[in-house]
Amino acid sequence: MFFLYKFMSKALTEAYKCKQSGDIPVGCVIVKDGNIIARAHNTRERDKNPLGHAEINAIYNAAKHVGDWRLSGCDLYVTLEPCTMCAGAILSSRIENVFFGAFDKKEGAAGSHTNLLYPNVNVYGGIMIEECVRLLDTFFKHLRSN
Secondary structure: OOHHHHHHHHHHHHHHHHHHOOOOEEEEEEOOOOOEEEEEEOOHHOOOOOOOHHHHHHHHHHHHHHOOOOOOOOEEEEOOOHHHHHHHHHHOOOOOOEEEOOOOOOOOOOOOOEOOOOOOEEOOOOHHHHHHHHHHHHHHHHHHHH
């Protein structure tokens, strides 16, 4: 159980990097054989790129790291439930397990709104949910107050 918190904490560290760019604070790490092989966070605002989701960025980095688009044997940890686009990338890259923090009832594609990952990917939601939700709530409260 400790490994869940260890890797989700690393994903949260990535999410905090969004503060400078004004991106929604979502962070992601990809793990293979107990080691982090890729880290990323949202970069849509920074890069002016609609594909700049944490999961997409991490999958790209992981593929470069292993030298293959197939990420079999990899686990993805992300602070917010993946959207439809990210679920597609997860399926295409053959990631085996997804662990996420906060649920996304509007756009979540791992069970909250729709489930595109079942039955090909094992999904575990609510990991460190309080910390993940608090980070998102703080971001949106600050955004609305400006």
